[in-house]
Amino acid sequence: MKKNKLLLVDGNSIAFRAFFALYNSLERFKNKQGLHTNAIYAVNTMLENIVAEEQPTHILVAFDAGNTTFRHEYFEDYKAGREKTPSEFKEQMPYIRDLIDGLGMKHYELLNYEADDIIGTLAKQADPEEFDIVVLSGDKDLTQLVSDNVTVNVTVKGVSETEVYTPAHIKEKYGLTPQQIIDMKGLAGDQSDNIPGVTKIGEKTAIKLLTEYGTVENIYEHIDDMKKSKMKENLIKEKDIALLSKKLATINVEAPIDVSLDDLKYEGKNLDKLVPFYKEMNFNSFLDKLGTDGIELPAEDMAEVPYTLAEEITSDMFETDMSLYVEMLDDNYHTADVIGIAWGNQERIYVSEGSAVLENQLFQNWLADSSLTKKVFDFKRTYVALNRFGAAFNGAKFDILLAAYLLDTLGSNDDIGELASGFDYRDVDTDEAVYGKGVKKGVPADKAAFHSHLARKVKAIDVLYATLTAALEEKNQSELFYDIEFPLSKILADMEITGITVQASRLEEMKVEFAQRLHEIEQKVYEEAGETFNLNSPKQLGVILFEKMQLPVIKKTKTGYSTAVDVLEQLRDKAPIVDYILQYRQIAKIQSTYVEGLLKVIFPDGKVHTRYIQTLTQTGRLSSVDPNLQNIPIRLEEGRKIRQAFVPREKNWKIFSSDYSQIELRVLAHISDDEHLKEAFIAGQDIHASTAMRVFGIEHAEDVTPNIRRQAKAVNFGIVYGISDYGLSQNLGISRKEARTFIDTYFEKYPGVKKYMKDIVREAKDKGYVETLYHRRRYLPDINNRNFNLRSFAERTAINTPIQGSAADILKIAMLMIDKRLREENMQATMLLQVHDELVFEAPESEIETLQTIVEDVMENAVKLRVPLKADSSIGDTWYEAK
DNA sequence: GGTTTCACG
DNA sequence: ACGTACGTGAAACCG
Numbered sequence: 001m002k003k004n005k006l007l008l009v010d011g012n013s014i015a016f017r018a019f020f021a022l023y024n025s026l027e028r029f030k031n032k033q034g035l036h037t038n039a040i041y042a043v044n045t046m047l048e049n050i051v052a053e054e055q056p057t058h059i060l061v062a063f064d065a066g067n068t069t070f071r072h073e074y075f076e077d078y079k080a081g082r083e084k085t086p087s088e089f090k091e092q093m094p095y096i097r098d099l100i101d102g103l104g105m106k107h108y109e110l111l112n113y114e115a116d117d118i119i120g121t122l123a124k125q126a127d128p129e130e131f132d133i134v135v136l137s138g139d140k141d142l143t144q145l146v147s148d149n150v151t152v153n154v155t156v157k158g159v160s161e162t163e164v165y166t167p168a169h170i171k172e173k174y175g176l177t178p179q180q181i182i183d184m185k186g187l188a189g190d191q192s193d194n195i196p197g198v199t200k201i202g203e204k205t206a207i208k209l210l211t212e213y214g215t216v217e218n219i220y221e222h223i224d225d226m227k228k229s230k231m232k233e234n235l236i237k238e239k240d241i242a243l244l245s246k247k248l249a250t251i252n253v254e255a256p257i258d259v260s261l262d263d264l265k266y267e268g269k270n271l272d273k274l275v276p277f278y279k280e281m282n283f284n285s286f287l288d289k290l291g292t293d294g295i296e297l298p299a300e301d302m303a304e305v306p307y308t309l310a311e312e313i314t315s316d317m318f319e320t321d322m323s324l325y326v327e328m329l330d331d332n333y334h335t336a337d338v339i340g341i342a343w344g345n346q347e348r349i350y351v352s353e354g355s356a357v358l359e360n361q362l363f364q365n366w367l368a369d370s371s372l373t374k375k376v377f378d379f380k381r382t383y384v385a386l387n388r389f390g391a392a393f394n395g396a397k398f399d400i401l402l403a404a405y406l407l408d409t410l411g412s413n414d415d416i417g418e419l420a421s422g423f424d425y426r427d428v429d430t431d432e433a434v435y436g437k438g439v440k441k442g443v444p445a446d447k448a449a450f451h452s453h454l455a456r457k458v459k460a461i462d463v464l465y466a467t468l469t470a471a472l473e474e475k476n477q478s479e480l481f482y483d484i485e486f487p488l489s490k491i492l493a494d495m496e497i498t499g500i501t502v503q504a505s506r507l508e509e510m511k512v513e514f515a516q517r518l519h520e521i522e523q524k525v526y527e528e529a530g531e532t533f534n535l536n537s538p539k540q541l542g543v544i545l546f547e548k549m550q551l552p553v554i555k556k557t558k559t560g561y562s563t564a565v566d567v568l569e570q571l572r573d574k575a576p577i578v579d580y581i582l583q584y585r586q587i588a589k590i591q592s593t594y595v596e597g598l599l600k601v602i603f604p605d606g607k608v609h610t611r612y613i614q615t616l617t618q619t620g621r622l623s624s625v626d627p628n629l630q631n632i633p634i635r636l637e638e639g640r641k642i643r644q645a646f647v648p649r650e651k652n653w654k655i656f657s658s659d660y661s662q663i664e665l666r667v668l669a670h671i672s673d674d675e676h677l678k679e680a681f682i683a684g685q686d687i688h689a690s691t692a693m694r695v696f697g698i699e700h701a702e703d704v705t706p707n708i709r710r711q712a713k714a715v716n717f718g719i720v721y722g723i724s725d726y727g728l729s730q731n732l733g734i735s736r737k738e739a740r741t742f743i744d745t746y747f748e749k750y751p752g753v754k755k756y757m758k759d760i761v762r763e764a765k766d767k768g769y770v771e772t773l774y775h776r777r778r779y780l781p782d783i784n785n786r787n788f789n790l791r792s793f794a795e796r797t798a799i800n801t802p803i804q805g806s807a808a809d810i811l812k813i814a815m816l817m818i819d820k821r822l823r824e825e826n827m828q829a830t831m832l833l834q835v836h837d838e839l840v841f842e843a844p845e846s847e848i849e850t851l852q853t854i855v856e857d858v859m860e861n862a863v864k865l866r867v868p869l870k871a872d873s874s875i876g877d878t879w880y881e882a883k
Numbered sequence: 884g885g886t887t888t889c890a891c892g
Numbered sequence: 893a894c895g896t897a898c899g900t901g902a903a904a905c906c907g
Binding site for chain 1: 893894895896897898899900901902903904905906
Binding site: 538539557558559562563564565585586589590593594621628630631632633634635639659664804807835836837838 | 885886887888889890891892
């Protein structure tokens with residue numbers, strides 16, 4: 001019975017792999033001293049993964065030592081011709097050894113021997129009766145060691161995936177035994193090590209030869225039996241090279257090492273070394289993980305943040321330019337309990353438990369006084385919560401969360417602790433660390449810890465203010481923050497507080513009707529299937545359709561058969577059940593998500609109060625949650641009826657809606673400055689028809705059939721998304737080649753657009769980010785990735801984000817201006833919803849005409865582009881009628 | 884908690 | 893050759 005498992009790691013090769021695995025993030029992985037840390041970071045992950053997986057009892061990480069090895073004695077060009085190691089990599093090697101010390105692993109090197117030889121020697125020394133051996137390496141050289149007790153894991157991509165070589169795997173992959181790998185290299189060579197091999201013989205040929213003859217030596221024994229060929233000539237001519245190559249590729253299992261297996265016993269991490277090391281490297285996530293793994297960390301050296309428990313409120317507790325934090329544990333600030341409030345500056349901080357302080361007149365006065373400025377974290381959340389207590393909140397001058405989002409949408413984080421550490425401020429814990437998570441989330445029993453946490457948040461806000469304002473300035477984003485996003489957050493807060501009235505009675509009617517219809521369709525499905533099953537389960541449905549009923553499989557998902565709409569559409573004619581399923585799906589979606597979903601979130605005031613998330617999307621759009629009011633059905637009549645439940649809050653009021661026509665294509669026309677695209681908009685043409693005429697060479701507008709217009713529309717969409725022939729072909733159900741032709745013609749007809757795409761991708765590759773018209777920024781870390789998919793995705797994003805994001809900028813600006821106008825004109829009309837290119841209002845009927853004039857005027861003139869902007873409006877008694 | 888599906892712009 | 897349209901949120905299932 002084996003008790004031991006020995007892990008042998010090829011340190012150099014995995015470090016090298018690690019370096020390139022995170023090469024794209026090279027500049028993001030730097031510690032305070034400017035040391036690159038990407039390889040160190042990735043090595044840590046690789047080693048953690050393999051230890052967790054293999055649970056070794058003994059570990060050795062072997063390194064190469066010296067520039068020459070015994071192999072150079074035979075062949076002076078060994079490993080010649082390699083590109084020289086990047087200095088960013090070299091500088092990390094010493095620290096990787098420190099990391100290994102910290103992880104409690106032994107490392108070893110031997111002058112003039114390679115890591116491979118050390119590993120080979122140890123693998124041979126370990127008694128197979130006593131040890132299982134796992135080797136981890138970044139290249140395949142070591143696979144020759146594979147045997148019944150030796151497994152070799154080779155990293156394939158990234159940091160987490162490895163290919164596991166066992167004798168069976170080698171057999172399957174090459175049809176060879178592990179020992180024959182050496183012979184294969186003898187014949188085919190190895191470019192990375194500059195092992196020459198025989199001319200014109202590659203892996204494939206080598207395998208064929210070895211399958212027949214077994215070894216290199218045996219090939220030469222029987223060389224005379226081979227029939228005449230170029231290959232045979234090469235083999236004869238280069239016999240010396242073949243034998244030398246084999247020798248070079250052979251791992252020395254007799255290296256004079258002076259470590260014994262007993263020295264390699266693994267006893268866990270050496271925290272006294274590891275913790276300071278992680279800190280030096282700025283590896284906060286690994287530090288956090290040590291904490292959550294229940295490992296006791298050496299006392300955190302968080303600075304003390306003194307505070308006063310504000311039991312009695314006095315006027316001297318307030319002054320201008322303080323920071324304020326209102327604590328709620330639940331996300332939904334429309335309903336969450338306020339469990340504590342803290343305010344202050346870097347000199348003094350006050351903490352008050354619960355929400356009682358909100359009733360205090362002095363506190364309310366401070367909040368309401370616009371001349372006394374306050375900095376906050378998440379203004380909208382704070383404002384809405386205070387509003388519930390009747391507390392007016394004026395004088396807000398900065399929002400840390402919002403600013404951090406603008407600076408880098410990728411790292412945006414709604415936890416102060418995590419956000420702060422992203423800006424190298426460490427004196428505040430994460431909420432998860434203090435309150436826990438899931439069902440156990442709550443105020444800690446240690447009240448002092450709770451109070452201290454609130455005080456720390458206030459201090460963090462105060463300290464980060466300087467950092468973030470400077471960063472906004474540096475990135476030319478101060479206007480975006482102060483003139484657009486920050487003022488918008490107040491408008492959004494008011495919209496959320498106002499809410500929109502939803503008639504529960506209408507939804508209840510629909511619920512009964514849909515329930516009836518669902519039941520009927522369900523019965524038909526079961527009848528066709530010959531059995532009952534869970535129609536909501538794609539898995540069970542797949543079994544019925546593709547196994548029981550033997551319908552053709554069109555598409556597969558990761559886990560089984562796809563039953564998505566586009567698949568079912570194609571199966572419609574094959575069996576009547578398919579159509580029933582489509583009907584069921586459609587109604588079930590409306591019933592569960594919209595009818596039942598909305599009923600659940602109607603407040604006692606008869607309204608739904610969504611939350612717009614202003615700091616989430618990568619493009620600058622808003623998102624809407626609880627409920628999401630940005631995806632209420634409209635395309636299909638069945639679903640559209642949901643909008644009948646959205647009504648004005650007063651009798652004799654109307655719903656008014658105005659949306660931008662083709663804003664994204666207009667933005668594209670503007671930023672690309674394409675003559676023809678601009679011309680079409682300036683002439684007020686139907687843009688899809690216009691595209692159709694140019695792309696399909698149609699002379700007269702009346703010859704554009706609806707179908708051709710539909711195709712042109714799809715092309716226009718594709719352009720905005722960063723077109724690919726495949727995507728377009730899927731969308732239109734045409735061949736890839738046809739799609740390619742459409743795209744090529746489009747670019748020919750709209751050269752400005754083509755140039756924009758080329759330029760923006762180039763710019764993204766150079767700068768690492770793209771920008772909107774108002775300097776909203778999106779970083780694209782994968783834009784130079786060597787992985788085709790990741791890189792292509794980043795390229796499409798580079799094209800799309802300035803378009804989608806600038807459109808978002810424009811609607812936000814329009815919202816600010818409309819809000820201002822409505823105030824100036826003392827209108828009762830109220831802005832209720834924003835749906836990306838649409839604004840929804842409620843207003844007394846008497847105001848509608850004025851409202852329409854104002855809204856359209858503002859939307860169309862919010863910004864000046866090289867093409868006109870167009871807004872279309874509609875009015876109705878419900879949102880349904882306002883179409 | 885991940886996956887699939889489907890609603891919107 | 894690669895395997896794709898851009899941006900979201902919610903419900904349901906399932907391990």
